[in-house]
Amino acid sequence: MPAYAQIVVGPAGSGKSTYCHMMQQHFQVLGRSCRVINLDPAAETYKYEATVDIRELISIEDVMDDEELHLGPNGGLVFCMEYLTENFEWLHENMDPQDDDYYIIDCPGQIELYTHLDVMKVFVDKLKSWDFRVGAVYLMDSQFLVERGKYISGTMAALSCMTKLEVPHMNIMTKIDVLRNAREEIDNYTDPSCYERVENATKYTKRYAKLVDSLFRVIDDYSLVNFQPLDSSDENSINYALAIIDTMLQWGEDQDVKVRDEEERDFENEMDELNLND
Numbered sequence: 045m046p047a048y049a050q051i052v053v054g055p056a057g058s059g060k061s062t063y064c065h066m067m068q069q070h071f072q073v074l075g076r077s078c079r080v081i082n083l084d085p086a087a088e089t090y091k092y093e094a095t096v097d098i099r100e101l102i103s104i105e106d107v108m109d110d111e112e113l114h115l116g117p118n119g120g121l122v123f124c125m126e127y128l129t130e131n132f133e134w135l136h137e138n139m140d141p142q143d144d145d146y147y148i149i150d151c152p153g154q155i156e157l158y159t160h161l162d163v164m165k166v167f168v169d170k171l172k173s174w175d176f177r178v179g180a181v182y183l184m185d186s187q188f189l190v191e192r193g194k195y196i197s198g199t200m201a202a203l204s205c206m207t208k209l210e211v212p213h214m215n216i217m218t219k220i221d222v223l224r225n226a227r228e229e230i231d232n233y234t235d236p237s238c239y240e241r242v243e244n245a246t247k248y249t250k251r252y253a254k255l256v257d258s259l260f261r262v263i264d265d266y267s268l269v270n271f272q273p274l275d276s277s278d279e280n281s282i283n284y285a286l287a288i289i290d291t292m293l294q295w296g297e298d299q300d301v302k303v304r305d306e307e308e309r310d311f312e313n314e315m316d317e318l319n320l321n322d
């Protein structure tokens with residue numbers, strides 16, 4: 045049986061680490077086991093319990109303090125991720141994946157990693173070669189809904205990640221709780237075909253507005269992207285998102301159907317009869 049991995053990706057601050065913590069807690073409530081991995085060399089703190097932390101291999105501070113490298117935070121992060129690709133044995137040893145294990149992987153938020161660099165694709169392919177079923181969970185902050193220009197940039201980044209990683213992909217809109225009054229209208233914004241309802245900032249020129257319009261039309265014509273809203277304070281919302289992700293990863297399809305044995309069933313029938321006769 046394979047192992048499973050949700051690769052949690054998305055722009056900086058979109059809520060990836062918070063999502064991983066929330067999912068870890070949700071799995072505990074469901075009585076399911078999962079392991080969370082911190083793959084962000086620049087992470088300062090996180091609330092989840094990490095099985096593996098890339099910072100034990102390399103951290104952004106190590107790289108930025110190196111006097112020969114002369115790298116800043118962005119170049120440093122790319123260097124760390126490339127270093128990981130040269131040290132996959134370390135990761136495999138520390139993950140020690142077994143059949144049916146379920147991993148949630150908290151990735152860095154630097155958007156270049158998902159748009160034009162190959163590092164994350166190499167990582168995903170490596171997981172596949174270890175017999176993982178991999179799916180990408182792309183998070184976008186609901187604040188991207190406030191204006192059409194922002195919305196298209198978020199949508200295009202999600203699309204770019206989808207085509208770059210080439211794995212089953214789900215887009216989640218996070219921080220729904222901060223929308224307050226607009227919360228009831230969220231369904232209007234989960235599909236980019238509804239972009240006309242998103243405010244078109246007047247400060248942009250006509251040409252820019254036309255460009256945004258054309259980009260939305262391409263996305264709409266090909267039904268390329270949509271977003272699942274996730275309210276981390278609502279159990280049903282988390283359950284629904286997880287059900288979609290499980291289907292995407294084909295989780296549970298290879299598990300044996302549990303058949304209660306005859307003895308157990310006879311014993312239960314006897315108990316029922318006794319209770320009826322009381």
Ligand SMILES: Nc1nc2c(ncn2[C@@H]2O[C@H](COP(=O)(O)OP(=O)(O)OP(=O)(O)O)[C@@H](O)[C@H]2O)c(=O)[nH]1
Nearest residue numbers: 055056057058059060061062152153218219222276
């Ligand atoms: N209100 C609200 N705030 C959230 C939610 N999810 C995350 N946040 C806040 O958003 C900020 C960023 O969240 P993180 O989970 O650190 O985001 P991240 O994507 O891991 O950020 P980077 O690792 O820096 O890329 C934190 O202040 C969180 O408390 C949410 O569902 N609702």
Ligand SMILES: [Mg+2]
Nearest residue numbers: 060061084087
């Ligand atoms: Mg984070």
